[in-house]
Amino acid sequence: MTAPYSPDNFNAPEQILAPEWLLLRDKPVQGQALLVSQGNISAVGSVAELQRQAPGVPLLSLPGRLIMPGFIDTHHHLTQAFGKALVFGEPSEIFRRIWVPLEASLDEDFLYLSSKLAALEALRGGFTTVCDAGTRSAAALSSIARATEEAGIRCVLGMVCNDKQGTTLLDKSSILARADRHISAWQGSGQLVSPSLAIPIPEIATDEMLHAISSLCREAGIIFQTHANEHLVAVERSLEQRGQRPVEHLYHAGALGPQTLLAHATLLTPTEIRMIQQTDTAVSYNPVASAWKGNAVAQAELMHAFNIRLGLGTDGTRSDGFRLMDYAEAAQRFAFGMAAGDSSCGGGWPWLEKATLGGADVLGLGRKTGEIAAGRAADFLLIDLEVPEMVPSWDLSWELVRLANRDQIEGVFVDGKLRLWQGWPLDWDARALMxxxxxxxxxxxxxxxxxxxxxxxxxxxxxxxxxxxxxxxxxxxxxxxxxxxxx
Structure with missing residues (x-):
């Protein structure tokens, strides 16, 4: 059905949006609306309740539509957008042969172009927040920040802080000083960018630096990012060099904790799972990366059962939130569920939750975004449900995981502003960028x-x-x- 409204209908600084369905924290509901004011969700309730609360505020009815939280990509590499298809079919540890050489060659202009292209892809896939894991480029991170802000996507911006470069030890104090400046530049800025610190893999930092950077993040209330147990070769190298697996290494270095986000976390032993659980460390589950370039799948359903905090990440593979959720469930079924006779692999809803609210939580943004609730930023998607794939509807949550498509996304809203309409930005020329x-x-x-x-x-x-x-x-x-x- 052709939408009975246009982008201009969403320009009011304050309005009540009344979709047919609204995806709340626990489930999709009907008969509920949201009051959007100055970039935030001021209230959620029935149309009558909201009109009493905000008399005179314009009401926009959205029949046949769902409003749901925007997807949260908890692990991205925005500066690798130029090389996406270079890694097809490549064996593991491509960062050594492709990503490090590519990123090291990027100047500020290329850094900006790559990041803006990646941000556009993410928005088109329904992501309203991306977490960048840090770049090896020596160019200023402000290029990435400028690109994501211009595109209109929320970004957790990682700064790389390792103190080992081959056999050379770098100056710890200068790295920590640079980390402090990065935090000060973006924390509480009121912009779409927030800071993070990263050490790409544990082995390129001393234990003292791993502990110091993780502690600095804990004190600042931001996240510390690292890749852990991504490939078998990484696990074996850690065992050869330290006699410990990567997660064990991080644990004994004092680098795990609620502030820590482990990307991938495949190939975990029961001991490592216990270490993650006991320290309340979070995990970014990257199922498409496992399928395309990994040799293992994270035990995400098991971690979910043990209340380990999980988000979903693309790892820069393909920015499509609906297909990411589908892969998240399917990978669990292929890797673990079939052997155990588990025909459900979570029952659908965990992957929807990990793609939204769970993702916001592991990035430290749970009070800011990730759900349709009063006090949260107005980061949401307008979804067309009047398509053959969704009719008839029996289980909307699970249908969103298995059946929904990116082309159903009519509008992408970040901070209350309509950033994309039917796949394209309204206030900048995406085709010129391409x-x-x-x-x-x-x-x-x-x-x-x-x-x-x-x-x-x-x-x-x-x-x-x-x-x-x-x-x-x-x-x-x-x-x-x-x-x-x-x-």
Whole structure:
């Protein structure tokens, strides 16, 4: 159904929005509306209640629509947007061969372009908040902040703070001073950007630095980010170097705690799960990354059962909130549920919760965003439910996880402002950005010392054809069938 309203209908500084469905903390409900005022949700209740509370405020009815919290991406690499398809088919630890060389070659202009492109992708996928894990570029992080603010997405901006560079030890005091300046620059700024500190992997920092950065984050009320147990090789390297697995390393260094967010956290032993639980450490579950470039799936349903705080992250793979939730459930079923006879793998709702409120909690933004509730920022999605995939509806929460699509997102609102309408921004030229990226990105990537192992798809097809010619007995399926039939 064509929407009986346009973007102009959402321009009022204060208005009551009355969708057919509203996704609250516990479940989707009907007959409820929200009062949006100056970028915040002032109240939630029936239309009559809100009109009594705010007489004269315009009412906009939204039949056939759902308003739900925006998705929260708890683990992204905004400065890797130029290289998304370079890692297809690559073995693990691609950061050594692709990401570090690529990011190290980015100047401020490329940093800005990559981050703004990634922010646009995220908004189109329904994300209203992204958490950047930190870049290896020496360029100023203000380029990333400017890009995300211009795009209109909320960003937790990580600053890398490791003090080991190969066999060289860096000056700890200067790193801590830079971390203090980063926190001061963005904390409480009233902008869409908030600060975070990161050490990409535990092995590139001394135990003293791991403890110091984690403690600094705890004292400042922000999150400390690190990758842990992402790949088998990382676990084995940690065992060889320290005699401890990565999560054990962090635990004994005093770097775990409520302020700590572990990206990936696959390949966990029962002891490591207990360490995470006992310290109230949070985990970013990245199921698409596991499918595309990992060799394990995080035990997310088990961690959920043990009340470990979880959010969902894209790891910069594909910014599509609905497909991320679908992967989150499916990966649990393939990796663990089928072997245990678990046909539910959570019952749908945990993945919807981890994609919204749970994500906000692990980023330290639970009081700011992540749910439709009074006092929260007006970060939400307007979803068209009048599509064949959603009719008839029996279980809306689970249907959003398994059946909903990105093309149902009509509007993306951040801080009360309509940022995207039907997939495109209203106040800046996204197509001009894409033209600029297309014109400049390939030159930037070509100048980076990237080592790619797996062939591009067309080259891989050609190699397959050449192997078939060298070994004539290896006929394709149609040729084999034809030969059998003629015989």
């Amino acid at each position: 033209r600029q990226v297309s014109a400049e990105a390939k030159a930037g990537v070509a100048g980076a010392p990237i080592q790619k192992i797996h062939s591009f798809s067309d080259q891989h097809r050609q190699q397959h054809a050449e192997r078939s010619r060298r070994h004539p007995g290896s006929q394709g399926p149609s040729e084999t069938l034809a030969a059998a039939c003629s015989g």
